Amino acid sequence: MKKWLSYFFYFVTTVAVTYAIQLIILFYISSMRFTAADRSPSGDIGLDAKLVFSVGFPVFYFICLTIVFFLYRSLMAQFGIELKKMLPIYINTFIALCLIVRFTHFAFD
Numbered sequence: 001m002k003k004w005l006s007y008f009f010y011f012v013t014t015v016a017v018t019y020a021i022q023l024i025i026l027f028y029i030s031s032m033r034f035t036a037a038d039r040s041p042s043g044d045i046g047l048d049a050k051l052v053f054s055v056g057f058p059v060f061y062f063i064c065l066t067i068v069f070f071l072y073r074s075l076m077a078q079f080g081i082e083l084k085k086m087l088p089i090y091i092n093t094f095i096a097l098c099l100i101v102r103f104t105h106f107a108f109d
Contacts, residue, residue: 002081010072010088014065018095021061022102029053029107045107054104062096 032045066089073083 003083006076006081006083007087010069010083011091014091014095018061018099022099025053025057025103026106029103050107054107055100058096058099058103061099062092065092065095 029045032049069088069092073085076083
């Protein structure tokens with residue numbers, strides 16, 4: 001029971017933080033596009049910024065999530081709760097892919 005509760009806590013926290021990060025980055029991209037529309041006739045951000053937002057941030061977020069999971073796993077090991085590595089890595093990969101699709105659709109729209 002402790003093991004499933006630990007997984008549940010990790011996944012709920014990951015989903016909540018991911019939702020907050022997604023909103024912050026989407027608002028940031030929107031403000032950049034709005035500011036670009038005021039300054040130039042094209043009204044858009046550059047290709048390099050689009051790539052950074054659509055691929056760079058989700059990959060960096062995946063790396064951060066993985067590091068946080070390993071820290072969380074080592075903390076749980078001190079309490080005698082052994083967590084498997086693969087399921088959270090799959091979930092982190094799925095989250096990163098969803099963010100890439102979402103940000104790519106939003107940035108290149």
